[in-house]
Amino acid sequence: MTQQGNSVSGKRVAILATDGFEQVELTGPKEALDQAGAQTTIVSLKPGSIQGMNGDTELGDTFPVDQTVEQVSANDFDALLLPGGVANPDKLRTNKQAVALVKAFYDSGKPIAAICHGPWTLVEADVVRGLQVTxxxxxxxxxxxxxxxxxxxxxxxxxxxxxxxNPQDIPNFNRKMLEEFAEGDHSQKRQQS
Structure with missing residues (x-):
C-alpha cells in the first residue's frame, strides 16, 4: 500500500452506525483506517453519541457522532464502513435516509465494507443481488x-x-477493506455484472 494510487491516505470514509453496534467492529477497522491515513467520520441517525456493545448484553463505550445521515451524502466520501452488532443494523435498515445513503454509495461505485450483522443494511438497500458475501x-x-x-x-x-x-475476522477484514478502499471506484465492476 505504499505505491502511489494504492493508498487510503486522505480518503474520506463514512462509518455508518447507531446505538447497539459491536464496539470492536467499529474501533478495529476505524483504527486501521486512521493509521493508514484515511479521514474517518462517524455518521449516525441522531446527533450526540452512540452506544457501543461488547457482545449482546454488555454495554461498551459511547462514541461521539460527527454527522447525521441528514447532513451527509455519498458524494462527501470515498468509501463506507458498516460495523455489525445486532441492534445497530436492525435500526439502520428501518431508517429510509440511512438505507438511501448505503444505496447511493453502491450505485456510485464506491467501496463498502460490512462485517457481522452489517450486511443487513445492504439487504435493505437492495444491493446484494448477484454478489458473493459472508x-x-x-x-x-x-x-x-x-x-x-x-x-x-x-x-x-x-x-x-x-x-x-465476526470479530475474529477483523485482521483479514481490515486488510481487504484497506485494499478495496485504496482501489477506489468500482463502477465498472458493478456494471459488468
Missing part, C-alpha cells in the same frame, strides 16, 4: 433471499464490497 451465520437466509450468494469464509470481496463474519 456475514454472521444467522443472516445467510436473508442474504440469499435478497439474491446474494452466501459463503462461510473469513472475508469475501466482490465488486468492491468486503464482508466478514
Amino acid at each position: 456475514s454472521w451465520p444467522s443472516l445467510q437466509t436473508d442474504l440469499r433471499n435478497a439474491g446474494a450468494s452466501w459463503v462461510d469464509e473469513t472475508v469475501v470481496t466482490d465488486r468492491g464490497v468486503v464482508t466478514s463474519r
Whole structure:
C-alpha cells in the first residue's frame, strides 16, 4: 500500500452506525483506517453519541457522532464502513435516509465494507443481488433471499464490497477493506455484472 494510487491516505470514509453496534467492529477497522491515513467520520441517525456493545448484553463505550445521515451524502466520501452488532443494523435498515445513503454509495461505485450483522443494511438497500458475501451465520437466509450468494469464509470481496463474519475476522477484514478502499471506484465492476 505504499505505491502511489494504492493508498487510503486522505480518503474520506463514512462509518455508518447507531446505538447497539459491536464496539470492536467499529474501533478495529476505524483504527486501521486512521493509521493508514484515511479521514474517518462517524455518521449516525441522531446527533450526540452512540452506544457501543461488547457482545449482546454488555454495554461498551459511547462514541461521539460527527454527522447525521441528514447532513451527509455519498458524494462527501470515498468509501463506507458498516460495523455489525445486532441492534445497530436492525435500526439502520428501518431508517429510509440511512438505507438511501448505503444505496447511493453502491450505485456510485464506491467501496463498502460490512462485517457481522452489517450486511443487513445492504439487504435493505437492495444491493446484494448477484454478489458473493459472508456475514454472521444467522443472516445467510436473508442474504440469499435478497439474491446474494452466501459463503462461510473469513472475508469475501466482490465488486468492491468486503464482508466478514465476526470479530475474529477483523485482521483479514481490515486488510481487504484497506485494499478495496485504496482501489477506489468500482463502477465498472458493478456494471459488468
